[in-house]
Structures are given as structure tokens and as C-alpha cells.
Amino acid sequence: MSNINKVGSPERVYKTDKILIKNTDLCNDPWRDSEKNTEKPIYKSVSLCQWRQERGELLTEEWALGITLPADSDLYEIDLLDDLDKIDLISIEFSTFTDGRGFSLAAQLRQYGFTGELRATGAIILDQLYYLYRCGFNAFELSANEDVDIILNALKAFSKGYQPGW
Amino acid sequence: MYVYNDIDKQLLRERVTQFRDQTQRFLKGNLSDDAFLPLRLQNGLYIQRLAPMLRVAVPYGMLSSTQLRKLASISRDYDKGYCHITTRQNIQFNWPKLETIPELLKELSEVEMHTIQTSGNCIRNVTSDPLAGVAADEIIDPRPYCELVRQWSTLHPEFAFLPRKFKIAISGATQDRASIQFHDIGLQILENEHGRGFRVFVGGGLGRTPIKASLLRDFLPERDLLSYLCAILRIYNQQGRRDNKYKARLKILVRATGIESFAEKIEIEWLRIRDHYPELQEEAINNMQNYFSSPNYQTLDVKTVEGELNRLTTDLLEPSQRAFKRWLTRNTGEHKIPGYRTVTLSLKPTGIPAGDITDRQLQAVADLADRYSFGEVRTTQQQNIVLADVASSDLLELWLAAKQYGFTSANIGTMTDITCCPGGDFCALANAKSIPVAEAIQRRFDDMDYVYDLGELSLKISGCMNACAHHSISHIGILGVDKKGAEFYQIMLGGSAGDIAKPTVGKVIGPSFSAADIPEAIAIILDVYVDKRIEGESFIEVISRLGLRPFKDALYPARAVTLKSNSTEKTLGVNI
Numbered sequence: 001m002s003n004i005n006k007v008g009s010p011e012r013v014y015k016t017d018k019i020l021i022k023n024t025d026l027c028n029d030p031w032r033d034s035e036k037n038t039e040k041p042i043y044k045s046v047s048l049c050q051w052r053q054e055r056g057e058l059l060t061e062e063w064a065l066g067i068t069l070p071a072d073s074d075l076y077e078i079d080l081l082d083d084l085d086k087i088d089l090i091s092i093e094f095s096t097f098t099d100g101r102g103f104s105l106a107a108q109l110r111q112y113g114f115t116g117e118l119r120a121t122g123a124i125i126l127d128q129l130y131y132l133y134r135c136g137f138n139a140f141e142l143s144a145n146e147d148v149d150i151i152l153n154a155l156k157a158f159s160k161g162y163q164p165g166w
Numbered sequence: 167m168y169v170y171n172d173i174d175k176q177l178l179r180e181r182v183t184q185f186r187d188q189t190q191r192f193l194k195g196n197l198s199d200d201a202f203l204p205l206r207l208q209n210g211l212y213i214q215r216l217a218p219m220l221r222v223a224v225p226y227g228m229l230s231s232t233q234l235r236k237l238a239s240i241s242r243d244y245d246k247g248y249c250h251i252t253t254r255q256n257i258q259f260n261w262p263k264l265e266t267i268p269e270l271l272k273e274l275s276e277v278e279m280h281t282i283q284t285s286g287n288c289i290r291n292v293t294s295d296p297l298a299g300v301a302a303d304e305i306i307d308p309r310p311y312c313e314l315v316r317q318w319s320t321l322h323p324e325f326a327f328l329p330r331k332f333k334i335a336i337s338g339a340t341q342d343r344a345s346i347q348f349h350d351i352g353l354q355i356l357e358n359e360h361g362r363g364f365r366v367f368v369g370g371g372l373g374r375t376p377i378k379a380s381l382l383r384d385f386l387p388e389r390d391l392l393s394y395l396c397a398i399l400r401i402y403n404q405q406g407r408r409d410n411k412y413k414a415r416l417k418i419l420v421r422a423t424g425i426e427s428f429a430e431k432i433e434i435e436w437l438r439i440r441d442h443y444p445e446l447q448e449e450a451i452n453n454m455q456n457y458f459s460s461p462n463y464q465t466l467d468v469k470t471v472e473g474e475l476n477r478l479t480t481d482l483l484e485p486s487q488r489a490f491k492r493w494l495t496r497n498t499g500e501h502k503i504p505g506y507r508t509v510t511l512s513l514k515p516t517g518i519p520a521g522d523i524t525d526r527q528l529q530a531v532a533d534l535a536d537r538y539s540f541g542e543v544r545t546t547q548q549q550n551i552v553l554a555d556v557a558s559s560d561l562l563e564l565w566l567a568a569k570q571y572g573f574t575s576a577n578i579g580t581m582t583d584i585t586c587c588p589g590g591d592f593c594a595l596a597n598a599k600s601i602p603v604a605e606a607i608q609r610r611f612d613d614m615d616y617v618y619d620l621g622e623l624s625l626k627i628s629g630c631m632n633a634c635a636h637h638s639i640s641h642i643g644i645l646g647v648d649k650k651g652a653e654f655y656q657i658m659l660g661g662s663a664g665d666i667a668k669p670t671v672g673k674v675i676g677p678s679f680s681a682a683d684i685p686e687a688i689a690i691i692l693d694v695y696v697d698k699r700i701e702g703e704s705f706i707e708v709i710s711r712l713g714l715r716p717f718k719d720a721l722y723p724a725r726a727v728t729l730k731s732n733s734t735e736k737t738l739g740v741n742i
């Protein structure tokens with residue numbers, strides 16, 4: 001898990017200095033703060049732990065559901081594959097940028113037909129964006145200090161790949 | 167040889183641009199050391215003891231004369247006038263300046279070369295048989311498959327941050343000249359009633375825990391090659407250890423899991439992947455094979471040519487004829503086409519670090535290749551260069567020309583054809599120097615008649631446990647160790663990789679020696695061999711017949727006495 005989480009703040013305060021790039025555009029993150037001041041948010045995001053405990057209830061509500069998975073999650077150990085079509089956002093959180101497990105996890109999710117937003121968060125660096133994108137990520141949470149043009153360029157580092165990709 | 171298409175060229179240009187940008191950001195302080203590290207490693211750039219070291223990929227060892235000339239000019243313009251052939255068939259520059267590397271990469275890209283994935287925790291350059299396509303014992307040419315795997319693994323988005331490095335080797339001959347069972351994945355091409363496919367070995371490796379690979383699958387149809395590789399890599403990526411870099415290689419995962427459960431995991435993952443994965447189409451394979459079709463061999467009058475060679479090398483020999491004859495015996499080999507030979511240019515003259523080659527020599531190799539071998543050469547695991555397609559009628563002329571450049575030391579396959587890593591003179595990871603030890607051995611054994619009499623004998627020296635020289639699969643292996651800050655050397659005997667049926671890891675013979683004592687220790691070992699051999703037995707055959715005992719007794723006489731007296735023989739063979 002990232003240092004940020006270790007600090008122990010459940011409110012994900014760190015997100016204020018983050019920007020979200022989705023489908024090659026700078027966007028607002030609809031999940032951010034959506035739960036503030038409301039019982040029934042339109043966008044609901046949960047941890048893997050919460051998902052495991054409250055799966056039934058989470059699926060009955062009308063909200064757009066987001067789940068955050070650590071990059072080292074084993075897809076076959078977490079009860080998720082049957083519900084991929086009911087989930088709108090899966091965030092994969094990298095604790096270090098050299099943890100390649102998140103790349104495979106993303107590729108597997110796409111392989112199993114997940115079509116929602118697949119977001120890379122945590123310790124990723126710009127120089128990985130193209131590979132992340134080719135593994136199926138279509139959204140990236142990055143430090144607000146990064147220059148958006150450089151980000152968009154990094155996403156286009158290569159015009160083609162030798163391998164099948166998403 | 168494979169020729170880049172527009173896509174290959176485009177990708178290479180993009181990679182050069184990407185790395186130029188990364189280097190500039192690093193030099194300006196906008197990219198941290200930690201972030202730059204894996205990025206530069208994936209571009210073959212190490213920061214070494216004295217300067218950066220840049221490793222250039224030579225896919226499965228093939229080089230064209232155009233590429234050789236470019237390497238010559240780069241050695242001159244960016245380095246100190248020489249480069250180094252590694253034991254993984256690659257080329258290393260030892261002294262380039264960081265600021266100039268983006269430009270160097272651009273020059274390399276002009277001749278379809280690069281440094282992509284030559285280091286770092288990713289899929290490394292695919293290696294193969296240096297005699298691919300010409301070996302008399304070849305069943306199927308591995309190069310088209312090597313190139314398909316090279317492309318598949320190049321810039322692979324999913325496998326750029328593996329637990330550790332990952333090496334794939336492919337062979338298509340009866341004899342294994344690529345040591346495939348000492349790679350993370352070893353592929354042996356074969357043909358049977360189901361068509362063409364691969365025997366897949368997995369989890370081999372050298373390093374501090376040398377392990378022979380296990381058989382993962384007896385037959386994999388060729389169409390499934392890439393999806394199957396993907397399954398192995400994915401399981402490794404997700405389940406290989408990341409907490410301890412010494413336990414992070416695939417071999418450790420395979421051993422910890424057990425080959426049967428590992429095979430089961432791969433099978434399950436593969437079945438999940440296979441239907442989503444494009445098959446390797448016959449057409450794609452055929453297209454690739456076209457790049458490696460045979461060159462335009464002349465029809466030689468074999469009888470006349472061989473008659474002439476015979477005449478040159480029998481009766482009343484002048485000294486120079488004798489030298490030619492030795493070279494012919496040691497440095498040329500059988501070819502699948504009658505009248506043709508393979509020729510190994512030796513990069514092991516006494517006193518030159520193994521595998522080092524100057525700009526002038528690179529140029530000369532290019533000229534020799536153009537004149538005598540269809541403009542192509544191959545680098546070898548033993549750090550030499552092979553001209554694969556030489557007409558026998560050209561051999562004398564070639565020998566005379568190669569002699570001027572110091573390529574004709576007639577020692578290929580003998581004990582002075584020493585494979586040696588850069589060791590303590592260059593490498594930041596070394597425990598001990600290796601180059602001076604190699605030289606001392608070459609000087610001690612300068613009587614070539616004695617060396618020839620010993621016959622086929624491999625001797626390899628690594629400066630540390632990383633085993634870059636593959637000492638643990640050498641008949642005689644020497645390993646640099648650190649003993650309280652002093653450089654010492656451990657000797658292993660009996661390793662070998664060439665026989666696909668029984669590749670063997672060598673065994674440590676006993677306590678280590680100082681550098682000064684190594685030549686004498688080797689001399690003692692060789693005396694034992696000469697003494698014990700029965701008519702025509704090779705060094706390795708004597709070891710498999712007698713074990714290490716007689717060698718130990720001769721090397722450690724005092725111990726032999728004490729040990730015999732209290733019969734605690736088991737304590738030997740452990741490094742003290």
C-alpha cells in the first residue's frame with residue numbers, strides 16, 4: 001500500500017493535489033468528494049475490503065460504483081469477475097512504480113471484458129503512461145505538478161506496438 | 167537476415183526520442199535517480215566503476231557488415247576505440263559519456279540497432295545457436311522464431327517491470343549451442359506428427375543458484391508460442407518474489423512451486439489467455455522464414471577443393487602451412503552445404519581481454535564478411551565471431567587476411583579460448599578481477615601442442631556470483647570470491663551445457679586459491695586428467711567416470727591424508 005494510505009487518513013486528502021487524465025483529456029474526477037454531505041451519492045467509491053464485506057448492498061444501489069485494488073491483487077482470489085459489468089471504475093493503486101503486477105492485473109481485467117474506467121493511481125511515473133495505456137488503463141491519476149502537455153505526449157510515446165493490446 | 171520494415175523503424179525512432187527526453191530531464195534534475203534508474207537500464211545503460219557502460223542488443227547474435235562498420239565508427243567517435251562482445255552475444259561500450267548517448271542511439275538506429283531491454287528487469291535479448299541456419303546437425307533454423315519472439319518481447323507493455331531479468335533462448339539443432347536449459351525459458355524446436363512446435367524448458371539459470379531448467383511441456387504447437395509465453399510471463403510477473411532480489415528469478419519460483427504445480431498454473435492461465443490471443447499464423451511464420459533463406463551458395467567442385475586443402479596440409483609442411491593446418495582443424499567447422507565451412511575468428515589471443523575488439527578489427531571483420539561470407543557474421547557465447555558461410559576454396563586466402571588482424575589464434579574450443587567477464591577491472595559488482603587471471607592462464611599454457619593434446623576443454627571465469635561468464639556450466643569454471651577483502655578464486659569442475667540430454671552444473675572442488683596460485687592449480691588438474699585418461703577420453707568424460715576425488719586429492723594433498731584418516735569426506739567440496 002502507498003505511504004499516503006499508511007498515514008491513516010481515510011478521507012484521501014492527498015487527492016486535492018492530483019489531476020485526472022481520462023481518455024487523453026484532463027477531466028474532473030466525479031468520484032472525488034461525491035460522498036461529502038450526502039447519504040446517497042451518485043458516485044460511490046470503495047476499497048477492496050469494503051467490496052468484500054458489502055458487495056450485496058453496494059450492487060443494489062443506483063450509484064456509479066468504483067473499487068480500488070492494490071496492484072498486487074490476485075484477480076482469482078477476489079470475488080469480482082462475475083460483477084465486472086456492474087462496476088464503473090476500477091482503480092489500481094501502485095505502491096511503487098516498479099511493481100509490474102498492476103500491469104498484468106489491468107490486462108487481465110480487460111481480457112475478462114471489463115469495459116469501465118480503468119484507472120492507474122499511486123506511485124506511477126510519466127514514463128510508464130504509454131505502457132499502462134497499452135495494458136488497458138484509460139485513466140491516470142497524476143500529481144498536479146505535472147505538465148498536461150508532457151503527460152499527453154508521454155501517452156503517445158509510441159505509435160504502434162508489436163503485441164496485442166487494449 | 168531480418169530487415170526492418172517501416173513500423174520497426176518508426177518504433178526505433180520513437181524510442182530514441184523518448185530516451186533523449188528522459189536523459190535531458192535527468193541531466194536537468196527533473197527526473198530523479200530512482201526514476202531514471204529502471205528507464206536507463208531498459209536502455210542498456212549501467213553506471214559502472216569507471217564510466218557508464220552501454221550494452222547494444224545483437225538479436226540472436228546476427229550482425230551485418232553495415233552494422234559492424236557502424237559499431238567501428240561508434241567505438242572511435244564515442245568510446246576509446248574498442249568495444250566488447252559479451253557472453254550473451256551482445257556488444258558493450260565501456261566509456262561512452264551520458265550526454266552523448268542519445269546521439270549514439272540515433273546512430274545505432276540508422277543501422278537497425280538499439281539497446282532496448284539489454285538490461286533491467288524485463289525480457290532480455292533472445293539468444294540462439296551461433297551456427298543457426300548452417301549447422302550440419304540442425305533440424306530447424308531457429309532464427310525466424312527468434313525474430314518473432316524478439317518483436318513480441320520488444321517494448322512489451324505488460325512485462326517491463328518484472329521481479330527480475332528474464333532470458334529466453336531458442337535452439338533448433340541436436341547439439342545445444344545456446345545453453346537453452348540455463349535460461350528462464352528454453353525453447354527447443356522440433357517436428358513430429360502434430361507438426362512443428364517446441365519443447366519448452368523453464369526455470370533454468372546461472373547466477374548464485376545455478377539450476378538446470380525443468381521440462382514444462384513436451385510439445386507446444388508453433389501457433390501457440392506467443393500466448394504460451396504470455397502465460398508464463400504473466401504468472402512470473404504476478405507471483406515471482408519481489409521482496410528479495412536474490413530470490414526473484416523465475417527459477418526460484420519454479421523450484422518453490424514444484425514443476426508440476428507450476429505447470430498446472432501455466433496451463434490454467436494459458437487456457438484463459440489463449441482464446442483472446444492472436445495465433446501465430448502460418449503466413450507470418452513463412453514470411454519470417456523468407457528473411458533467413460539460404461544465401462546464394464556456389465556449386466563447388468568439392469573433390470578438387472578438398473584435394474587442394476589436403477595437399478596444403480599434408481607432407482613436408484612449412485611452418486606457415488603447419489599454422490594453417492592447426493587453424494583449419496581448430497577454427498573451422500562443418501557446414502550443411504558440401505564445400506562450405508564455418509570459420510570462427512578468435513578474439514582470444516594471449517593478453518587481450520576476451521571478447522574485446524578494436525574499431526580497426528571491426529572494420530576488418532566487416533570486410534572479411536563481405537568478401538567471404540555474404541556480408542554477415544554471428545557473435546558467440548564464447549565471445550568470438552563466426553563467419554558462417556565460407557567456401558573451402560577461400561579458406562587459405564581468408565586465413566592470410568584474418569591473420570593480419572590477429573584473428574587466427576588457433577585455439578577455438580581449447581582451454582585457452584577462455585570465456586571471461588569484465589570482472590573487477592570494469593564491473594561495479596565484481597568480487598575479484600577476472601581478466602588478469604585469464605591472461606595468466608593463457609601465458610602458463612602457451613605450448614599449443616600440449617593444449618591441443620588436451621582436446622575439447624572449456625574454461626570460463628566470472629568475477630562474481632552473477633556468473634556472467636557461465637563458469638558453472640564450464641568444464642573448468644573459475645569464480646572470483648571475496649575473502650575478508652582479498653580476491654580469491656574458487657574452482658568448479660565438470661559443468662557442461664552442450665548435450666541437451668544431460669546438461670550439468672559443475673561442482674566446487676574445494677577451498678579457493680589466490681590469483682597467483684590459479685595457473686598452478688589448473689596445471690595440477692590437467693596433469694590428473696592426462697594421467698587418468700584412457701585412450702581418447704575427453705576431460706569431461708574422465709570427470710564423469712571418476713568424479714572429483716582424484717582431482718581433489720591432487721589439489722589438496724594434505725587434506726587428502728587427513729580426510730582419509732578420519733573419513734569425513736563429505737566436508738570437501740564446500741567453499742571455505
Ligand code: SF4
Nearest residue numbers: 587593596629630634
Ligand atoms: S560475473 Fe560479476 S563481475 Fe563479472 S561481469 Fe558479471 S556481474 Fe560483473
